[in-house]
Amino acid sequence: MSEVRAYRRTLSTWWWVRKPSYFLFVMRELSSIFVAWFVLYLLLLIAAVGRGDAAYQDFLDFAAHPVVVVVNVVALAFVVLHTVTWFSLTPKAMAARIGGRPVPPAAVIASQYVGLAVVSAFVVWLVSR
Secondary structure, three states: OOOOOOOOOOOOOOOHOOOHHHHHHHHHHHHHHHHHHHHHHHHHHHHHHHHHEEEEEEHHHOOOOOHHHHHHHHHHHHHHHHHHHHHHHHHHHOOOOOOOEEEEEEEEHHHHHHHHHHHHHHHHHHHOO
């Protein structure tokens, strides 16, 4: 008696590159690695500041290394992608209502960007004063 086997279509490792929506999805998932890098980088900065001037200077020397600069630039691009895609997904995940009426998705997204701008301006003011 012969064994019956199900047909399994082979799928390329790079299947997600062919369709823009799949590509964006995979890039967004990949961006979480770079978000984690930024968290680690900032924790290292805080630890260096807490240990004194010499440790802070060592951190600045580390941060100025060309490989670290390139990783940070790539990480910034991925964090911006992560932020933009997260902001655009929020209205789909959250049904905001004001006075019993649904808030338009554009208003939810715009309010996030306004909040981001306000917090960013505050941080710039805090650091530059």
